[in-house]
Amino acid sequence: MNFDLTEDEELLKAAVERFVADRYDAERRRAYQREDAGFSRENWRMLGEMGFIAAPFAEADGGLGLGATAIGTMFEALGRGMVVEPLGENALFATRLFALAAPTDLRGAWLPLLLAGERRIAVAHAEAGGRGGRLWVETRAEGNGRGLRLFGGKPYVVAGAGADAYLVSARARGAPDDLAGWTFHFVPADAPGLVARSWRAADGGQAVALTLEGVEVMPGSQLADGAAALDEASLMADLARAAESLGIMEAMFADTLTYLRTREQFGSPIGKFQAIQHRMVKQYAILAQARALLELAMMSDGKPGFAAAVHGARAYIARAALPLGHEMIQFHGGMGVTDELAIGHGHKRLLMLSRWPDDGEAALDRYAGTA
Numbered sequence: 001m002n003f004d005l006t007e008d009e010e011l012l013k014a015a016v017e018r019f020v021a022d023r024y025d026a027e028r029r030r031a032y033q034r035e036d037a038g039f040s041r042e043n044w045r046m047l048g049e050m051g052f053i054a055a056p057f058a059e060a061d062g063g064l065g066l067g068a069t070a071i072g073t074m075f076e077a078l079g080r081g082m083v084v085e086p087l088g089e090n091a092l093f094a095t096r097l098f099a100l101a102a103p104t105d106l107r108g109a110w111l112p113l114l115l116a117g118e119r120r121i122a123v124a125h126a127e128a129g130g131r132g133g134r135l136w137v138e139t140r141a142e143g144n145g146r147g148l149r150l151f152g153g154k155p156y157v158v159a160g161a162g163a164d165a166y167l168v169s170a171r172a173r174g175a176p177d178d179l180a181g182w183t184f185h186f187v188p189a190d191a192p193g194l195v196a197r198s199w200r201a202a203d204g205g206q207a208v209a210l211t212l213e214g215v216e217v218m219p220g221s222q223l224a225d226g227a228a229a230l231d232e233a234s235l236m237a238d239l240a241r242a243a244e245s246l247g248i249m250e251a252m253f254a255d256t257l258t259y260l261r262t263r264e265q266f267g268s269p270i271g272k273f274q275a276i277q278h279r280m281v282k283q284y285a286i287l288a289q290a291r292a293l294l295e296l297a298m299m300s301d302g303k304p305g306f307a308a309a310v311h312g313a314r315a316y317i318a319r320a321a322l323p324l325g326h327e328m329i330q331f332h333g334g335m336g337v338t339d340e341l342a343i344g345h346g347h348k349r350l351l352m353l354s355r356w357p358d359d360g361e362a363a364l365d366r367y368a369g370t371a
Helices: 007-023 026-034 039-051 068-080 087-101 104-115 128-133 226-262 274-299 306-337 344-355 360-368
Strands: 121-124 142-143 148-157 165-171 182-190 193-202 206-217
Touching: 007 039, 007 068, 026 344, 068 087, 068 226, 087 104, 087 121, 087 165, 087 182, 087 226, 104 344, 121 148, 128 360, 148 165, 148 182, 165 193, 165 206, 182 206, 182 226, 226 274, 226 306, 226 344, 274 306, 306 344, 306 360
Parallel strands: 121 165
Antiparallel strands: 142 148, 148 206, 165 182, 193 206
């Protein structure tokens, strides 16, 4: 296999790293998260202007048509910088789902604005009964003679604060866990009957809980192929989650290694103690295996085994991330969980990435073909 990046991929990686260097440090990261949306709107517009939002989309849509290797490379660099802008949830997942399934007129009106960073949408799909990767849609879509009205609740809309619209899954028929009988509906954030309550996720991002009290959706707002479009959009999103997690894990490992080489105890750097060296070597080996699985997934793009490779990488990295974070925090001691160090912030983000929208066990079930 050739693991060398193409010229476009190298340029994309360098641009992301430059964005991180210019726009991020510990203090500014905290400031961005204190904004009402949980991130910097100015940064979001910059990401649109620099082409990061559009990069994975087809050239006909104004993107660069870059595939899995570019996506993985970009999100790994974003992870190393612990960037808080929700490119994964809002751009790669929600906008990709919209591009795959939206009606032509709606797609033409919104997609250019989404790719330019001028608008933002979020997926409102998860419900309380859908834990462990289980399909569960209780929200109802009821006909009213002119169109449909939506009734129900979506309590877990990650990166939904300040979104301009939501892709809301609702069921017209069948039981909550039936594969058929439901699809997504495009609902503007100011739609009558839509109530949004914001809450802060474990990683500091702003999510919302939606209540739909007879929200009217007109013809032309219904997306096609709900389950199929969700699966296709989720695959690249899972690759991005794995890549971002690996970037964070490597950044935490590097910061900890530097600390162990400088922190002295009993007149010697603590990194010279054999017990600590063995524990760091174990985590280094885990990072190496995680990178191998991620690279396998990226290189499998367009091949029959791509989905399985993504699920395998996601399963391994999601299960390895938190133990690595625990070790890095323990090596730092109490200061490892303070707001001033990146270690604690990275661990909180790993907690989110390893559990949302489901955990490593669910990814392993998909890899094994038992989900």
